[in-house]
Amino acid sequence: MEDNITTVLFDLDGTLVDTYELILTSFRHTFDHYVPGRFTKEDCISFIGPPLTETFASILPEKTEEMVQFYRNFNKQHHDTLIKPFAGVYDTVKTLHERGYKLAIVSTKMKDMVIKGLEATDLHPFFPVIIALDDVKYAKPDPEPIFKALELLRSDVQEAVMVGDSNHDILAAKNAGTRSVGVSWSIKGKDYLQRFSPDYMINHMGDLLKIVGVEANAKNDQV
Missing domain, CATH: 1.10.150 (DNA polymerase; domain 1)
Known part of the structure; x- marks a missing residue:
């Protein structure tokens, strides 16, 4: 934790x-x-x-x-017919939002499609900051998108964690100096992500709550 x-x-x-x-x-x-x-x-x-x-x-x-x-x-x-949130995502993000954590999306997609995805899964209200491909000059694994998100959230690298399913996410976190969390449901496989040495690996999004210190809600609903 x-x-x-x-x-x-x-x-x-x-x-x-x-x-x-x-x-x-x-x-x-x-x-x-x-x-x-x-x-x-x-x-x-x-x-x-x-x-x-x-x-x-x-x-x-x-x-x-x-x-x-x-x-x-x-x-x-x-888009809308072929996407769905992963298990536990909505409850976990909602809990982080309610507990006052600063949240942002850092994606290599264009912003209009990021927003479309968030709206389709009811996650949009939880993310006041969205850094998409059209917001930066250099995409992940360059640290620029993370730095930009932290600047808008008024946060420091020492108090942030980057959660992702790709080596680009883990490497961007390392390049920026934040901690990183890999998700085992990555289509490239848990073992593949482990090669890039994320600080944490989670098997369910609810596991993130314990990592960031939301102990009381660590056992998230298995949606």
Whole structure:
């Protein structure tokens, strides 16, 4: 347990909200259009985490922006039917909010889609600060998004923790000097995340309450 944590930064996709099916379907739809037969659904797992421009530039540099837009159009169209919050997320975030913790989203998605995801899962009211891809020059694992969130929350790195499902989240936390929490439900696997040495690994979002010092509510409802 850490008694001095006042601030919790969350990644969105794969951490708070189960968007894996949406993301993988969006990648497959895009790749089937531009490079048919080149990638399987399983291949697309490795593309989760980095910004879309980075992924598509590595495949068809001359079509990067076109592919990004193609992906986003499909993703937005199917968004609300293919996402859901992970177990315990709503109750845990609500508890942190009620206990006065400073909360923010730090994501590599564009802000309009971050807000769309938060609204679809009723989490939007809990996050006064959202740092998305279009808010920064450098995305995670660069520390810029974390620094920007902490500045808006008026928090210091020593009192913050970053929660995420990707190596980009863990490395961003290390680069910024905050503590990090990996989530075992990452599609890349718990063992994969452990390679990047997060300070904590949780098996249920409710476990986060004990880490940040909300002892009385450590056993969250298994939603």
